[in-house]
Amino acid sequence: MEMHKPKRHKSSHQQQSGRRGSVDTSKPSAIFTPTGGRSHTLSIALPGSIIANAQSHDQKSYVAGTIARALAVFCVDEVVIFDDDARQGKNSYANDLNTDEYTAFSDPSHFLAHILSYLETPPYLRKHLFPMHPNLRTAGMLPSLDMPHHIRATEWCDYREGVVIPDDGKGGDKGGVDIGKKRRKETSQAVDAGVPSSTVVDTGLPQKVSLPNIHIPEYTRVTVKFSSPDTPQRAEPVHPAAPREETGYYWGYSVRRCRSLSTVFTECPFDGGYDLSFGTSERGCSISKVLAEESIPKYRHLLVVFGGVAGIEAAIQADQELLDKGVTPDEAGKLFDYWVNVLPGQGSRTIRTEEAIWLGLMGLRPLVEANGR
Structure with missing residues (x-):
């Protein structure tokens, strides 16, 4: 019996080349191509406590590297690291970026900010900007971000x-x-x-x-x-x-530290603040359902907030300013324009924050792309 031969459809690359076997797969081909100036931005916020939840230095570095990869892949412009532990915010914030000490255990927010800043910096600048530091002792094992501004000496960009x-x-x-x-x-x-x-x-x-x-x-x-x-x-x-x-280049992300969840909003560096915000929780509505049924307006500055092990509710409980204004952990969803669940019906009991970031940014990708059109 003659075997079925599937029809082959030429890819756009094959149609342009006109011959088979001309595709070079030895090097990456997904090079970022700007399509025009972009004024809108994408920011995410997450607690530094997720580093404290990891047990060893290698695990803490892995979590930070995984987050950095998500920031780069989804073209995040700003990452905000806030404290969801009132004791940590009082003791460590004043010296957030000015210490030579190892901070993975004493100040996890600093450790996360340090690693994310290091990875965002073009490799040829790191020798000038980052001295030897205990936090970076395994920096060579961290993943490469290879963003558009990590330009080789043989490449040209304006x-x-x-x-x-x-x-x-x-x-x-x-x-x-x-x-x-x-x-x-x-x-x-x-x-x-x-x-x-x-x-x-x-x-x-x-x-x-x-x-x-x-x-x-x-x-x-x-x-x-x-x-x-x-x-x-x-x-x-x-x-x-x-x-x-x-x-329209994606030019990396900035790193900002905040004392609390409320200061993520009040210390926003953009004029007019964030005009669209999403809070993520397993108690929220399905993100796909929200995007399908809601008429979400255009935005200039989008903020997506992720919680730690105990969720965004724990950050509210540790934020005296929010408590003084009568905001309770049970009303967490009222802080945001949309309160969403990045993956309803999850098979695992928990979704780690570094996993939720990938899921959430992937779920919101259609919104981000539509906003740029």
Whole structure:
């Protein structure tokens, strides 16, 4: 009996190449392609206590790496780490990013922020911005994010991330600086226009970039824009959001720490705050049902909040400001525009926060894509 031969449909790549066997599968092909300026943003918030729930350093690092991969894959622009333990918020927040101590057990929120900041930074800048630190002792085993701004020296882009280095003619550095000095600064804050000098920036290219008549403190991370590929030594500093707003590049995520759940909203860095918010809980409505039945408005700044082991309710219980306003853990859903369940009918008794992030961002992907059209 003659076997059935399925019909073969040419892929778009095969149709363009016109011949079989021309697909090169030895290298990744899913290269991010900007489609135009984007003003809207996607933010997520989660408690640092999820690191405390992991038992060993390797497990804690794995959780942080898994979260970082989700942020990169789903083009998250901001990640907010809040404390859902009132005691932790009082004791550790003041020194959040200015410590040389190992913090995986003493301050899990700092540990998570440290790892996420390290992974977001382009590899060629890490030697300048991150000194040796106990939190990063297994950094070599962390997953690569390979985001659009992690550009190779052989690749060209109109924008690049750089770091101001001493102008000693050699481009040397001091082996890294404290992570607290690494945090992104807007160009308007970093540039002192009153000092007529030249600033040298390492952007990962063979030639260092010179910014004439501009003074920026050493070891400040800056975003620069080139005028032409023919003059890679000439560029101008721009706002970190410029690649996204002007061209549509996904340009990594910023990391923000908060004392409590309420300050996630009150300390929002965007003008007008978050105009659309989702809270996630197993007690929420199905996320697919919400997207299918609700008329969700367009947004400028979307926030998705995930809870820890005890859920968002625990964060409310630890937030005195919310309690003073009469918000109780039983009313957690009222804090958000939508209260959703990322996976109804789950087979496991629990869904870990790092898993919920992947599920939630995947479930909201149609909303994010539709908002950009």
